[in-house]
Amino acid sequence: MKAVARLRGGGSALPGLVAEKIDPQFLPRTLGKLPRGVVVISGTNGKTTTTKMVVELLQGQGLKVFTNRTGSNFTRGVVASVLGDSDARGRLDADIAVLELDEAHAVHFVKLVRPRYSLLLNVMRDQLDRFGEIETTAGFLRQIAAATTDAVVLNREDPRILALANAVTAPRIDYFGLAPQLRHMFPHDDEMRNAVAAGVPGAEAAGTGGGQPEGPRADVVLSACEGSAATFQVDGRGIEVELKLTGVYNVFNAAAALVLARTVLGPAVDEPALLASLENVTPAFGRGESLTVNGQPLDLVLVKNPAGFRLALKSFPAAGSRTMIAINDNYADGRDMSWLWDVDFDSLRETGVAEVSGVRAQDMGLRLFYEDVPVGRVDTDLNASLHRFIADDPDTPKRIYCTYTAMLALRRELGKLTEVEVVS
């Protein structure tokens, strides 16, 4: 079986496919031997960064953690990762597996391997052209919740995630949550229109907003977030941390990771070490990555759905930075551009957007026109836009909001610039 792993080339799924065909019991057998079982992390936004956080939190407690590589969040990708990391007898040298799984593929995975723990982050509109409807996606997560044996960690603030509690068969549910004063930062998709209307002059009907009941008690509550400084309420104690992650959504995911780590570790948790690990977590590839170009920071912010884009715009103040937006519509980005119309861009009105690029740059330019946001240039040529963006104002910090394939292309081009240094 080990020989199959050598088939691995650029893609991660092929050896997994071979192993799946030859020995369908490979995955349950190998992962089933892990002394502390399997953790599954799923949801629309934040899987990659949250998984990275959980892995580093558990490693900081002395556990050997197996995880799947970025971009292999399908069952076959997991098989391939397991093959790559297991010894000649098919054993994995790990205490626990922490796996990021795409919602639809997680359903297949949990039929093969029942996770001991699962963490379900959120359900947002994302690539509806793939799954059809948001309720379909919620249904996938429901099956993950139902298949989990020991404990399920849920986001108290997402109504569709909260509703999964009645599907849980495990003896334990733990929640992560937001203090009331932060909830406005995370309008749910269902509240989105009212949130938009609230900023619209001339809108007559008031949104329903607020009024949400408190919900179940949360193990960890994010109560303050200012830049990279955050305060969590843990068992009624306020704990202040200084993170290497920015963006309130990343910080909220840190609350999720803390709950999961505390659940896995139980009373044996070494809290000072746990917080030290948390403070050292750096963003995952492309998720708020910070590069240095010409001595100035250049942030790449991945945006892939309206909720994520709105959160990103709320998280990073536009003032003091030069902004670029790059929108592609390749299969991995989602072909439907409708989501751009559900993002509120008024926070960019003051500074404007220097460069709009990507395959659907014209759609994005049109969107910004209707939001009264000034636009410097609209150009579908991503590399030309990037070079102008950097050269036209070399002494200003820069931020690029980009879809997935645009981000890959931008990174490739940035890598060619000799002065680019990856700082985190």
Add this chain to the structure above:
Amino acid sequence: MDAPVIDLLQLYPRDMNIYGDWGNVLVLRKRLALRGYEVRLHEYNPGDTFPEQVDLIVGGGGQDSGQNKIQADLLAQGGRLRDLADDGLPMLAVCGLYQLFGHRFTTHTGEVITGIGLLDVETVGGPTRLIGNTVLDSDEFGTIIGYENHSGLTTLGAEVQPFGRVTKGDGNNGTDGTEGARYRNVIATYLHGSLLPKNPAVADFLIRHAAERRYGSFNDVPLDIPHESEARTDAAARPR
């Protein structure tokens, strides 16, 4: 002198707003403002009081759960909406609201959801979703560009005309080449994307009839919107 007012009503924005329907409202509002009209935006959600003055109605698509939430209220408002449509009030109904403006929607499990019969159309749930970039041809509006995502298969009756003929995509049912429905000044369609930003002829049709119905005339200033024609060209060239 005060600017003439146009009262624009969004139907069920709380439960029937997905796939960028807000974009349609933004476009109508801006194009009216650029021609000197003041837009009063109203929202109507289940149980609300229906505004006395309405010149233009837009409503969008929703998840199945959203459709269930509004169905009873929509049936209660059916008579009023049919009267307004017959009186020439311009309306845009996208996706889920298009289906419920018809006689009925029979889901793939056989459940029958009664519509308001404003449009002579009928929808049955299909086995797959019809998804992707879509291009229509219309005598009235020229080339129409959008994105469809629906599992309902809609058949047009004799009282309505198609919104357009599909040149790329599936349209109402994937078989007869029609997309959407036209009745009086009502436009119903599966297309979002949003529909109106890239289809100014459709937006201006709605605006013109709203203004003419209320004021007897329309201040038809030509608009030059940046990126509009380029966005149309690029969208039409994208893969399905």
